[in-house]
Amino acid sequence: EVQLLESGGGLVQPGGSLRLSCAASGFTFSNYGMSWVRQAPGKGLEWVSGISGSDGSTYYADSVKGRFTVSRDNSKNTLYLEMNSLRAEDTAVYYCAKPAREWLWNPDSWGQGTLVTVSS
């Protein structure tokens, strides 16, 4: 059974940094591209970032480019999202997600999410 478990969320001041983690199990982690998706309070889903399984290529939404860094440690089956220069508008639940097949990209399996609150 696929399991994705996010951690690392919390309260941070504007301009601060936070690192999210996603522990994966139940599949061959290194074979899959992985994504981070967020949802601000009362708003819709927003794809934030992704990283390929094969060569670790990284991709970002314009809203976070230059501030967020996605990475992975295939030896630990863990996905990360390093968030810097945080803004109030980054406040959201952040989900880790995996596609259904190795050659797909859009999310299929989801974690339970971790809440990031950016506020002074």
Added chain:
Amino acid sequence: QTVVTQEPSFSVSPGGTVTLTCGLSSGSVSINYYPSWYQQTPGQAPRTLIYSTNTRSSGVPDRFSGSILGNKAALTITGAQADDESDYYCVLYMGSGISVFGGGTKLTVL
């Protein structure tokens, strides 16, 4: 910047059929966008219904189906039930590692 469009709201009668759509502000949706559909209720993580246009995710009943209708991706729900009342989101793969979600459709069953 390309925007993915969805109906903001829709209503369906219990037992009825409804089709939600997912389009592009510019251009047509095709299978090459690998459209996926998600159901979400407040406070819960999204639940995947359909991926790659028309493949049902694990455990999803066949009341839910995906397709391309004209120039849009479509999610059809047949035999609507009260617990289908949720927010529905689509996502399109734009290529070059980028995906974009639609704004979501709030479905009311009444």
